[in-house]
Amino acid sequence: MKGSKRELSPGVWQLRVYVGRAADGRVVHRHKTVHGGVRAADAALRRLVDEVEGERVPLADDCTVAQLLERWLAHIEADRRPSTLADYRGKVAGRLNPAFGSLRLSRLSPLHLDAAYRAWLAEGLSVGTIRKLHAILGAACHQAVRWGVLVAAPTDRATLPRGVHVERGRMTTADLAALVRSRDVASGDVFGTAVLLGAFTGARRGELCALRWSDVGPDGDVLTISRSLTVFPAGHDPAWTEGPTKTARARPVQLGPQARAVLSRRLAAQVAYAAEVGVDLRADAFVLSRAADGSQPCLPDGLTLAFARAAKAAGLPWHFHDLRHYAASVAMAARANPRAVADRLGHANPSMTLDVYAHADADEDRALAALIEAPLAELL
Numbered sequence: 001m002k003g004s005k006r007e008l009s010p011g012v013w014q015l016r017v018y019v020g021r022a023a024d025g026r027v028v029h030r031h032k033t034v035h036g037g038v039r040a041a042d043a044a045l046r047r048l049v050d051e052v053e054g055e056r057v058p059l060a061d062d063c064t065v066a067q068l069l070e071r072w073l074a075h076i077e078a079d080r081r082p083s084t085l086a087d088y089r090g091k092v093a094g095r096l097n098p099a100f101g102s103l104r105l106s107r108l109s110p111l112h113l114d115a116a117y118r119a120w121l122a123e124g125l126s127v128g129t130i131r132k133l134h135a136i137l138g139a140a141c142h143q144a145v146r147w148g149v150l151v152a153a154p155t156d157r158a159t160l161p162r163g164v165h166v167e168r169g170r171m172t173t174a175d176l177a178a179l180v181r182s183r184d185v186a187s188g189d190v191f192g193t194a195v196l197l198g199a200f201t202g203a204r205r206g207e208l209c210a211l212r213w214s215d216v217g218p219d220g221d222v223l224t225i226s227r228s229l230t231v232f233p234a235g236h237d238p239a240w241t242e243g244p245t246k247t248a249r250a251r252p253v254q255l256g257p258q259a260r261a262v263l264s265r266r267l268a269a270q271v272a273y274a275a276e277v278g279v280d281l282r283a284d285a286f287v288l289s290r291a292a293d294g295s296q297p298c299l300p301d302g303l304t305l306a307f308a309r310a311a312k313a314a315g316l317p318w319h320f321h322d323l324r325h326y327a328a329s330v331a332m333a334a335r336a337n338p339r340a341v342a343d344r345l346g347h348a349n350p351s352m353t354l355d356v357y358a359h360a361d362a363d364e365d366r367a368l369a370a371l372i373e374a375p376l377a378e379l380l
Helices: 038-055 065-079 082-101 110-123 127-147 173-181 190-201 205-209 257-277 300-314 322-333 338-345 350-357 362-379
Strands: 003-009 012-021 027-035 222-225 228-231 240-243 251-254
Touching: 003 038, 012 038, 012 065, 027 038, 065 082, 065 127, 082 110, 082 127, 082 228, 110 127, 173 190, 173 300, 190 205, 190 257, 190 300, 190 322, 205 228, 205 300, 228 300, 251 338, 322 338, 338 350
Parallel strands: none
Antiparallel strands: 003 012, 012 027, 222 251, 228 240
């Protein structure tokens, strides 16, 4: 089990360690405030973790599936984003506990799992969702094996439903134009800026929302993507925080004249709005912010909803994440170096870029046919 720390003010740290849940379902944490440098805070956090762990009753051999899932969620809390944990808890409470929670873990079998998966399919649950539920339960069972509570994970012998891949095609430049046509892009509004930056850079939602003007190079031709915005569950204070990117690495993204123009118009719009309201734009303002001083970022879900409304109005099937696919597909169709495309998208390995985005279209296939057939032309 791990804990977390945050600096309230210089030399003042708040430590937090997950304890469990109260009878009414509330999450319980142990908090402690300490003074000193980072090393002193880390040492105090280790002592607090050891203290809480020492008070925790070991997971019994006859525990239920619900008890395992709760202990597993506590175990991974420090290593997952709050939004990821919220998603896991929602799936545990909504599906896994109702189906398996009261079962003794030692009695959980592949038969239970297969029956539940078939029932969920019959209810209309997608194959993808069922596979995610299976992955959560499987991770908890494998942890139980490592803890010595299970000899083997029953999830390894379950039969997962097979999905049918449906190819939706790729967003085109005409589609992109239709999405932003209803907005005055030249005015530098938040939505138009987010859509075009997403298409130009291939950045993820959270990365776009975390962009500050300090991330733009002095000449405006490089954008450094080094953070991602994470939103906490409702009722959490603060509501959001900035963390590392998905790969925990910063990446510089070169900008062309169109992207530079989009950012220039966005900055001009922010400066004008701040002057109209009578406030100063913060020196490190968020690029995508509706606050007059730029102090509050737009949230990822807000971009998703705005994009969904615009796509529906234009009669298009795309989601905000498809902007990332658009950027990658255009690059791969232009025969760009896969390593360069992977670096731009923030992929750890170019093989992932090739697997996901290197799709041949009809024109490419015709060119390939001519290439293969040409050596035998004299025989026909």
